[in-house]
Amino acid sequence: MVGKDGKKQRPAERKRKKGNEESTEDTDNEGTEEGKEAPKRPNLNIIIRFDEGDGVKKIDPLKLTKALKAHIGEIKHAKILRDGNLLIGCNSEGQVEKAKKLGGLCKVKIRAVVKVGEKINNESKGIITGVPLSVNMKDLVENLKERNKEIKGARRMTRGAERIETETVLLEFETKEMPREVFFGLIRFSVREYMPKPVRCFNCQEFGHIAKMCKGKRRCARCSGDHEYGKCGVGVKPKCCSCGGEHSVAFWGCEVMKQQTIVQKTKVAQKVTYAEACKVVEKEKQNGKSLTGEKQIISKVMEMVEMKIEEEKKKMVTFIAGVINATSDVKSKTERIQIIVKAACHSCLHNNPNKEY
Structure with missing residues (x-):
């Protein structure tokens, strides 16, 4: 059989071409009704936030599961987050409303229940330093509340992969404006605004998610190679996964790292999600570029005027x-x-x- 280009076609080619044409027609005829859009799925993922620093970390998962079933019903999934709070996937808005009415779970007091991605404009976080490791966080919160009732919770900060506890404590407040100082007994502690570090995945080295949620390719934080960190080999030079520069991806002088730091500051200042903060920073960056172009034009005009x-x-x-x-x-x-x-x-x-x- 002769094709459109005048060349002879083999039986296998004719069969394959015929199959492709048929599949194309089927695809074109399905789902092309005008004016119909796919319905948006409701946001039924919620985060239950607890007063205590460890949240529900120390609670038996089976007991926690039974308590969730008893108070909310059968849910899709549940996950204990790093900060001790609980992420839940509900099946209906009714379950979301039931969760919002809960005062506590497994004898742990609930501070708030919010949907994932929901803006919270009436909260703030601050840091105090020099709190001895012997101080219990529950006792700290109870004592601080005697003078500052807006304090909701406290969590001791950690460092390194081993998560070693430090003398720095993160305080959470119910008000948008946090106090400049708090008193633990008679000792005064200055409060400064909490600025989280950029979240970086230790698997693909991209920003905005963690390794547990990563679906990307593994890359070394030092040389960008496909291997574990520290196994670069002899003589391998550092190479940043983000910008390609001769440094590791964790280098604070990296332009991408600087950009992510600005994103975190925007996220905290405007009380928005990470994705929204990225959009705001990108928009400001584009406005800055156009402003720079205008400044260059004005500068050239001024030079011409001065010459005249x-x-x-x-x-x-x-x-x-x-x-x-x-x-x-x-x-x-x-x-x-x-x-x-x-x-x-x-x-x-x-x-x-x-x-x-």
């Missing part, structure tokens, strides 16, 4: 010098004035020939 002024200054100096030389031998003031006026008119006519004087 300098030229006019030179002409004026030359004119004055010429007049002084021409009138140096003239004794009569009247004649001298007449010469100056004629010279000025001549200069104006020369620079503006179309203007009458």
Whole structure:
């Protein structure tokens, strides 16, 4: 059989082509009704936030499961987050409303129940330092509430992969504006705004998610190779996964790291999600570029104006010098004035020939 291009087609090619044409027609005929859009799925994922720093970390998962079934019903899934709070996937809005009415779970007091991605404009976080490791977080919160009732919870900060506890404590407040200081007993602690570090995945090294949620390719944080960190080999130079520079992906001088730091500051300042903060920063960046272009144009115009002024200054100096030389031998003031006026008119006519004087 001869094809459209005049060449002979083998039986297998004819069969494959025929199959492709049939599948294309089937695809075109399905789901093409105008005016119909896929319905948006309701957001039924919620986060239950607890007063205590460890949340429900120390609770038996089976007991926690039974308590969830008893108070909310059968749910899709549940996950204990790193900060001790609980992520739940509900099956209906009714379950979401039941969760919002809960005062506690497994004897742990619930502070708030919010949908994932929901803006919270009435909360703030601050940090105090120098809190001894012997201090229990529950006792700390109870004591701080005697003077600052807006305090909701406290969590001790950790460092390193081993999550070693430090003397830095993260405080959560129910108000948008946090106090400048708090008192633990008679000791005063200065409160500064909590600024989280950029969230980076330890698997693919991208920002905005963690390794447990990653679906990307494994990359080394030092050299971008497909291997575990620290197994780069002898003589391998550092290479950033984000910008390609000769440094590790965790280098604070990296332009991408600086950009992510700005994203985190925007997220905290405007009380928005990570995705929304990225959009805001990108928009500001684009506005900054256009403003830079306008500034360059204005700068060039100003340079041209300054050059023109300098030229006019030179002409004026030359004119004055010429007049002084021409009138140096003239004794009569009247004649001298007449010469100056004629010279000025001549200069104006020369620079503006179309203007009458």
